[in-house]
Amino acid sequence: MSAFKDGLLAGKTAFVAGGTSGINLGIAKRFAELGARVAVAGRDPDKARRAAESIGPDALGLSADVRDYAAIRAAMEQVTEAFGAMDIVVSGAAGNFLAPAAAMSANAFKTVVDIDLNGTFNVFRGCYDLLNKPGASLIAITAGQAVNAMPLQIHACAAKAGVNQVVRVLAMEWGPEVRVNGISPGPIEDTEGMARLAPDPTTRARHHERIPMRRWGRIAEVAEAAVFLCSPSAEYVTGTILDCDGGSQLGDATRRDVGKGLA
Structure with a gap:
C-alpha cells in the first residue's frame, strides 16, 4: 500500500548510483x-544492463565505479x-x-571508505551542475553504523559517519x-548483506527479536x-537522516516484555 499517487514523478529524471x-x-x-x-549505474556493465531491463525499456544501465570521479561524471553526462x-x-x-580492526588491512579499510564516503562525495559533487535547480533532491543511503559503534565494523562506522556529515554540510x-x-535502512529482507549476517533461520529469528517491530524491513x-x-511533501526537509529501520537503532528490544502484567 502506497500513499503516493500515480505519476507523481512524471517528467523527472533520476540517477541511482549503486542501483x-x-x-x-x-x-x-x-x-x-x-x-x-531512470538511470542506474554500477561497476559491472552486464549487471547494469540487466538492472535497466528489469526497470523498463527506457531505463539506462551505465557502467561506472563511484570511486572514479571521471567515470561517474561521464555516466551522469550520458544521463543528461x-x-x-x-x-x-x-x-x-x-x-x-x-x-576485527586488529586483523583488518589498511587497504581493506580504505576500500570501504573509498566506496561509501568518497563515492558519495563523487556522486554529489559530480551531479551539481547537471541538476534541475531549484527543486533538485539528493539522497544518500547511509546506515546505523554512522551513529552506533559496532564491533567488526570500524570501516563501515567511519565511512557512514562521514556520509551523514556530507549530507548535512551539502544541505x-x-x-x-x-x-x-539521507536514508538509514535497518535490516532489510532480500539483500546480500542480511543474507551474510543471518544465513540460517535461528540467526534470523534472533535478529527479529532484537528489533522493536519484530521483523526485518x-x-x-x-x-x-x-x-x-x-x-x-518533503519540500522543507533537508539535512535530515531518515531512519527506516523498524526502531532497531533504539537498542535491543528482547527485554521489552519483562514486567508485563505486574502491578
Whole structure:
C-alpha cells in the first residue's frame, strides 16, 4: 500500500548510483513506477544492463565505479544527454564485511571508505551542475553504523559517519536550490548483506527479536521513504537522516516484555 499517487514523478529524471541490485534497485524501480526517467549505474556493465531491463525499456544501465570521479561524471553526462537535467540523485553504492580492526588491512579499510564516503562525495559533487535547480533532491543511503559503534565494523562506522556529515554540510551549502537528505535502512529482507549476517533461520529469528517491530524491513519500504524525500511533501526537509529501520537503532528490544502484567 502506497500513499503516493500515480505519476507523481512524471517528467523527472533520476540517477541511482549503486542501483543495479538490492535496496538501490528497488528505489530505482519505484521511481520508474511513479513516472520518472531512470538511470542506474554500477561497476559491472552486464549487471547494469540487466538492472535497466528489469526497470523498463527506457531505463539506462551505465557502467561506472563511484570511486572514479571521471567515470561517474561521464555516466551522469550520458544521463543528461539522454533525458535532460537530473532532478533526483541517489548515492547508494556501498561495501562491507565483518572483520576485527586488529586483523583488518589498511587497504581493506580504505576500500570501504573509498566506496561509501568518497563515492558519495563523487556522486554529489559530480551531479551539481547537471541538476534541475531549484527543486533538485539528493539522497544518500547511509546506515546505523554512522551513529552506533559496532564491533567488526570500524570501516563501515567511519565511512557512514562521514556520509551523514556530507549530507548535512551539502544541505547547508546548497540550500535552497538543492535539498540533501539521507536514508538509514535497518535490516532489510532480500539483500546480500542480511543474507551474510543471518544465513540460517535461528540467526534470523534472533535478529527479529532484537528489533522493536519484530521483523526485518522490506526493500519496498525503503523505496517509499526515498519517494517521500524527493516528493513535494518533503519540500522543507533537508539535512535530515531518515531512519527506516523498524526502531532497531533504539537498542535491543528482547527485554521489552519483562514486567508485563505486574502491578
